[in-house]
Amino acid sequence: MRILVVGDGKVGHTLAEQLIREEHDVIIIDNNDAVLQRCEDALDVLCIHGNGANARTLMDAGVDKADILVAATASDEINMLCCLIAKRLGAQYTIARIRDPEYNESLALLQHETGIDMAVNPERATALEISRLLRFPFANNIEYFARGQVEMVEFRAQEKDVVVGCPLRKLNTRLPEIPKVLYAAVEREGRVMIPNGDFIILPGDRVHVAGEMMTVTNYFRFLGKHSLRIKNVMLLGGGRISYYLAKVIVPMGIRVAMIEINPAKAASLSEALPHVNVIQGDGTDQELLEQEGLQQMDAFVAMCDRDEENLMTGLFAVKQGVPKVIVKNNRVGYADIISGMGLDSIVSPKASTCTAILRYVRARVNGEGTKVERLYRLMNGKAEALEFIAREEDPYIGIALKDLQVRPGTLIAVIVRQGKVIVPFGGDHIEAGDRVVIIACETVINDLNEVIHR
Amino acid sequence: MNRLLVGYLLGAILLVEAAAMAPALLIALIYGDGDAMALVKSILALLAVGLPLRFSCKPRERNFRAREGFLVVALSWVALSAFGALPFVFSGELPNYEDAFFEAVSGFTTTGATVTTHFEGAPHGVMFWRSFTHWIGGMGVLVLTLALLPKMGGRTSHLVRAESPGPTLSKIVPKIGDMAKILYVIYLVLTMVEFGLLMAAGMGPYDAAIHAMGTAGTGGFSNYSASVGYFQSGWIDLIITVFMLIFGTNFALYYRIFTGGWRDALRSEELHWFVGIFVLATGLITVIILPQYDSWVQALRYAGFQVSSVMSTTGYATADFNLWPVAAKMIIVILMFIGSCAGSTAGGIKVCRIGMMCKQGLRAVRHTFQPRKVQTVRFEGKGVSEGLVQETATFIFVYVAMVLLGALLVSLEGNFDLETNFTAALTCMSNVGPGMGAVGPVEDFTGYGPFSKVVLSLLMLAGRLEIFPMLALFHPAIWKKQ
Numbered sequence: 001m002r003i004l005v006v007g008d009g010k011v012g013h014t015l016a017e018q019l020i021r022e023e024h025d026v027i028i029i030d031n032n033d034a035v036l037q038r039c040e041d042a043l044d045v046l047c048i049h050g051n052g053a054n055a056r057t058l059m060d061a062g063v064d065k066a067d068i069l070v071a072a073t074a075s076d077e078i079n080m081l082c083c084l085i086a087k088r089l090g091a092q093y094t095i096a097r098i099r100d101p102e103y104n105e106s107l108a109l110l111q112h113e114t115g116i117d118m119a120v121n122p123e124r125a126t127a128l129e130i131s132r133l134l135r136f137p138f139a140n141n142i143e144y145f146a147r148g149q150v151e152m153v154e155f156r157a158q159e160k161d162v163v164v165g166c167p168l169r170k171l172n173t174r175l176p177e178i179p180k181v182l183y184a185a186v187e188r189e190g191r192v193m194i195p196n197g198d199f200i201i202l203p204g205d206r207v208h209v210a211g212e213m214m215t216v217t218n219y220f221r222f223l224g225k226h227s228l229r230i231k232n233v234m235l236l237g238g239g240r241i242s243y244y245l246a247k248v249i250v251p252m253g254i255r256v257a258m259i260e261i262n263p264a265k266a267a268s269l270s271e272a273l274p275h276v277n278v279i280q281g282d283g284t285d286q287e288l289l290e291q292e293g294l295q296q297m298d299a300f301v302a303m304c305d306r307d308e309e310n311l312m313t314g315l316f317a318v319k320q321g322v323p324k325v326i327v328k329n330n331r332v333g334y335a336d337i338i339s340g341m342g343l344d345s346i347v348s349p350k351a352s353t354c355t356a357i358l359r360y361v362r363a364r365v366n367g368e369g370t371k372v373e374r375l376y377r378l379m380n381g382k383a384e385a386l387e388f389i390a391r392e393e394d395p396y397i398g399i400a401l402k403d404l405q406v407r408p409g410t411l412i413a414v415i416v417r418q419g420k421v422i423v424p425f426g427g428d429h430i431e432a433g434d435r436v437v438i439i440a441c442e443t444v445i446n447d448l449n450e451v452i453h454r
Numbered sequence: 455m456n457r458l459l460v461g462y463l464l465g466a467i468l469l470v471e472a473a474a475m476a477p478a479l480l481i482a483l484i485y486g487d488g489d490a491m492a493l494v495k496s497i498l499a500l501l502a503v504g505l506p507l508r509f510s511c512k513p514r515e516r517n518f519r520a521r522e523g524f525l526v527v528a529l530s531w532v533a534l535s536a537f538g539a540l541p542f543v544f545s546g547e548l549p550n551y552e553d554a555f556f557e558a559v560s561g562f563t564t565t566g567a568t569v570t571t572h573f574e575g576a577p578h579g580v581m582f583w584r585s586f587t588h589w590i591g592g593m594g595v596l597v598l599t600l601a602l603l604p605k606m607g608g609r610t611s612h613l614v615r616a617e618s619p620g621p622t623l624s625k626i627v628p629k630i631g632d633m634a635k636i637l638y639v640i641y642l643v644l645t646m647v648e649f650g651l652l653m654a655a656g657m658g659p660y661d662a663a664i665h666a667m668g669t670a671g672t673g674g675f676s677n678y679s680a681s682v683g684y685f686q687s688g689w690i691d692l693i694i695t696v697f698m699l700i701f702g703t704n705f706a707l708y709y710r711i712f713t714g715g716w717r718d719a720l721r722s723e724e725l726h727w728f729v730g731i732f733v734l735a736t737g738l739i740t741v742i743i744l745p746q747y748d749s750w751v752q753a754l755r756y757a758g759f760q761v762s763s764v765m766s767t768t769g770y771a772t773a774d775f776n777l778w779p780v781a782a783k784m785i786i787v788i789l790m791f792i793g794s795c796a797g798s799t800a801g802g803i804k805v806c807r808i809g810m811m812c813k814q815g816l817r818a819v820r821h822t823f824q825p826r827k828v829q830t831v832r833f834e835g836k837g838v839s840e841g842l843v844q845e846t847a848t849f850i851f852v853y854v855a856m857v858l859l860g861a862l863l864v865s866l867e868g869n870f871d872l873e874t875n876f877t878a879a880l881t882c883m884s885n886v887g888p889g890m891g892a893v894g895p896v897e898d899f900t901g902y903g904p905f906s907k908v909v910l911s912l913l914m915l916a917g918r919l920e921i922f923p924m925l926a927l928f929h930p931a932i933w934k935k936q
Contacts, residue, residue: 002628025627025628025629025632026628027628033839040611040625041520041611041612044610044611044628044629044630044631045628046625046626046627046628047625062713
């Protein structure tokens with residue numbers, strides 16, 4: 001497909017990188033020459049210099065033949081304008097990043113009037129992600145499939161965990177009462193593996209387990225990880241994520257302290273969020289954090305603009321004994337450097353935006369086959385979890401899985417049939433209308449038919 | 455430097471060259487001149503080096519940086535020429551290796567300067583290979599390799615940038631591999647059209663193929679010592695005049711005809727400069743040489759062909775411009791510097807650089823009496839960045855410096871006069887072919903000794919790769935391990 005990306009920022013660049021890997025034709029528009037030069041050197045794309053909201057520039061980039069236009073500049077207004085013009089000039093679908101809370105309230109109207117097919121709000125999505133982690137602090141990451149019936153949770157295995165050091169096939173005989181979940185993927189020393197029956201989990205592994213929501217909850221209760229309930233949270237930085245997050249978690253009965261350095265911003269935050277304890281001060285100052293009661297907090301969330309500050313204060317909070325620490329970090333490289341230092345919950349608005357857009361793109365790659373319903377990228381994109389709905393005309397319907405060819409590097413994780421969650425074995429089969437969750441490791445999948453053959 | 459990656463790519467390129475010798479081998483078998491064995495031996499030599507390189511070097515990191523890109527391009531051009539020389543040696547056409555190397559470099563760089571002396575009775579297969587090097591070298595071997603190889607990772611643009619002439623690489627489609635394919639398809643179609651027209655004008659298929667490939671690569675090797683003048687045909691002159699200009703034009707324009715129509719393609723400023731210079735030079739020369747010819751039409755025919763040949767840096771000849779008045783010869787020398795458009799198969803400084811620098815010159819003049827006026831150099835309707843202006847000025851300086859240095863080095867032998875030595879260096883640097891004096895259109899380069907031949911070979915490579923990849927080869931820092 002021909003995809004135009006307007007704005008070669010963090011999101012634009014990462015997105016373009018992934019889209020090229022999926023063999024799309026990517027054209028990048030930006031008005032900064034230096035950025036474009038770097039982009040042209042690094043990526044196999046066509047770079048166009050100019051303003052993305054300028055019709056001439058868009059025509060130069062071939063917007064009339066474009067399948068998808070993604071507007072990801074720093075400005076919401078330019079993004080909307082860009083989509084509006086692109087749609088008039090003949091772009092098939094348009095995606096805009098819109099972040100300002102003020103526009104968010106009238107998003108439906110704006111979307112309708114400007115012809116935006118999809119609006120992405122990375123900050124709001126990140127805030128929702130963090131709120132889930134606060135609700136289930138034992139998890140590093142949580143993702144939902146099949147309208148929330150299936151849950152996939154990432155946790156770091158520790159020495160004392162009972163599942164460590166035992167081949168997975170023997171777990172049920174050794175611990176008969178352990179709730180049955182699927183071990184979907186394991187990341188060890190930067191490598192992603194799809195475990196089989198002989199796989200042994202080692203301490204330090206990042207394990208993804210999937211299953212029905214209650215089963216997963218029971219599983220973690222069994223492991224002794226489901227004890228903490230979060231009542232007090234400290235948020236570092238009063239940006240848009242903090243705002244959205246406070247809006248979500250205050251009604252959940254969580255007490256929120258928010259630290260913001262800019263007095264004017266702090267004042268307007270305290271006006272907009274009456275139930276939040278807004279503190280004006282430098283959140284990277286350790287003394288201030290201690291004075292405001294960091295040690296008594298159940299969770300600490302660092303969401304400053306600078307990744308480095310987030311990581312350092314996050315590490316400080318870990319040292320101070322805060323049970324749950326979540327940091328915002330957009331640079332993939334940093335996550336690898338600090339891995340194993342106790343900071344496991346890392347959220348990235350950039351990554352979640354890319355994921356959301358990729359899901360939209362994949363779903364449009366082939367109008368014919370089974371569309372990607374849901375896409376979730378694990379471990380910095382090294383693996384993916386995808387959800388499809390099986391259709392009646394697909395060739396694998398009704399055939400036992402053990403008689404089907406499954407593509408290497410993929411795993412049929414879960415099948416959901418009429419609200420019932422099945423962790424499939426060789427004797428199970430797929431029926432029309434089933435929701436099927438696939439784990440794919442280092443391959444790109446657009447269609448369920450690419451995974452299973454007769 | 456990622457040596458494994460460089461080795462892997464070099465191996466791949468040598469294999470492409472082995473495949474490229476196949477058509478010549480076929481011709482040799484058809485005509486049966488006894489040169490088939492020479493080609494077979496050359497192919498075996500290529501396979502013997504290329505296969506182990508290609509399959510023993512397994513690069514872990516397949517991403518290019520500028521360093522590997524430039525190095526691969528420079529090295530592969532040297533290697534291509536070194537192996538491309540083998541058929542000449544094995545067949546006994548040019549038994550001295552330095553002569554064969556000069557001929558191969560001249561072929562791949564599309565210069566067309568020759569040390570071959572006897573044409574009539576030369577084996578068909580080897581002569582076909584000699585012209586075929588023009589055809590591959592014109593569009594670029596790495597471009598061909600990219601078009602053939604499966605995707606090589608994101609940073610291959612460094613390769614194409616180092617190989618395709620012009621100040622900036624202007625992509626026409628998002629994927630570099632697709633672009634390489636499109637360029638070769640346009641190239642192939644245009645070559646076939648010329649081949650057909652030359653046949654229609656009365657050439658035999660073998661002659662038509664040799665001259666179509668020589669024109670397409672803007673090379674200039676002919677299988678007759680009198681070059682295109684051998685045919686004594688107005689139609690053939692006209693066809694080749696027009697096609698030399700066509701292959702001297704930026705290929706991106708032909709793609710733009712498909713996407714945006716004629717109007718869009720004709721809007722190119724570089725094209726206006728190119729056609730303008732051609733018309734002006736042809737007009738001037740026609741007037742200057744008129745006394746030597748019977749009629750206006752004759753003068754125009756020979757002026758047009760020679761100007762087209764020199765500007766496109768092809769080097770075919772229908773008249774000996776050595777015998778023209780000195781004013782006409784001076785125009786020819788200036789045209790040798792200018793060359794053709796960026797993104798074509800031709801050499802020289804390139805018309806767009808000249809155009810940009812003319813505007814920059816005017817700006818500098820204006821700046822002396824109106825220092826506060828803010829001025830931008832505009833080209834192709836867009837402002838040119840200061841960085842590019844500076845880069846272009848540097849390029850032209852280094853270009854001229856290389857020509858002078860080359861002329862000095864070949865003067866050391868002391869065999870020839872100033873005119874011969876200077877134009878020999880210039881014609882090699884600009885990939886034209888013939889020079890003036892003792893290296894004129896009806897002469898050849900056999901008078902130079904081995905040292906001068908190596909110097910001229912290096913100049914040809916430097917000119918084809920636009921200097922910097924070649925110079926980088928001599929910089930110690932590029933060879934360091936990463």
